[in-house]
Amino acid sequence: xxxxxxxxxxxxxxxxxxxxxxxxxxxxxxxxxxxxxxxxxxxxxxxxxxxxxxxxxxxxxxxxxxxxxxxxxxxxxxxxxxxxxxxxxxxxxxxxxxxxxxxxxxxxxxxxxxxxxxxxxxxxxxxxxxxx
Numbered sequence: 001x002x003x004x005x006x007x008x009x010x011x012x013x014x015x016x017x018x019x020x021x022x023x024x025x026x027x028x029x030x031x032x033x034x035x036x037x038x039x040x041x042x043x044x045x046x047x048x049x050x051x052x053x054x055x056x057x058x059x060x061x062x063x064x065x066x067x068x069x070x071x072x073x074x075x076x077x078x079x080x081x082x083x084x085x086x087x088x089x090x091x092x093x094x095x096x097x098x099x100x101x102x103x104x105x106x107x108x109x110x111x112x113x114x115x116x117x118x119x120x121x122x123x124x125x126x127x128x129x130x131x132x
Contacts, residue, residue: 002123003068008042009061016122018066019055022048023122031061050102050125071121074132077113085111085128087119102127 003018011017015026024046034040044065045056059065075087084097098119100108110131111117117128 003066005064006067007061008044008059008063008065009040011042011044011065011067016049016068016070017044017046018068018123019044019046019057021123022051022053022055023068023125024048024055049120049122050127068122072129073119073121075117075119077111077115077117080111080113085117087117087128089119090116096126098126098128107131 009031011026011029013026013029017024017026026044026046028043028045030043032041032043040061041058042061043056043058045054047054057065074090076090077085078088078095079086083101084099085103086095086097088095102125103111107128107130111128116132118130118132120127120129
């Protein structure tokens, strides 16, 4: 299970939501009061974790929206190529690659062979979040 449904009204800034099949971090939540014939609505503005694109959605407060389940792992850098980092999970010893495109430039400069990094796996995609 990579995502779970929650009420849109329970989301807060800094939490995560799936918009257009892309996991996003919420940067703004606006609530509107219920009108004469309508229910209260919530406007969610979020930025994609992998692509950095700003997305928004407006839904009723009681509607279910999907929240990604984030799996955090600690991995060791085995090798560095021009386009990817080859990593080994320190708990399962699984070896996998993460594209350099998804990693912030200030983190790339800190990563060397043998260093440990924190990797988030969200909806089947992996991203290096920080160097340890």
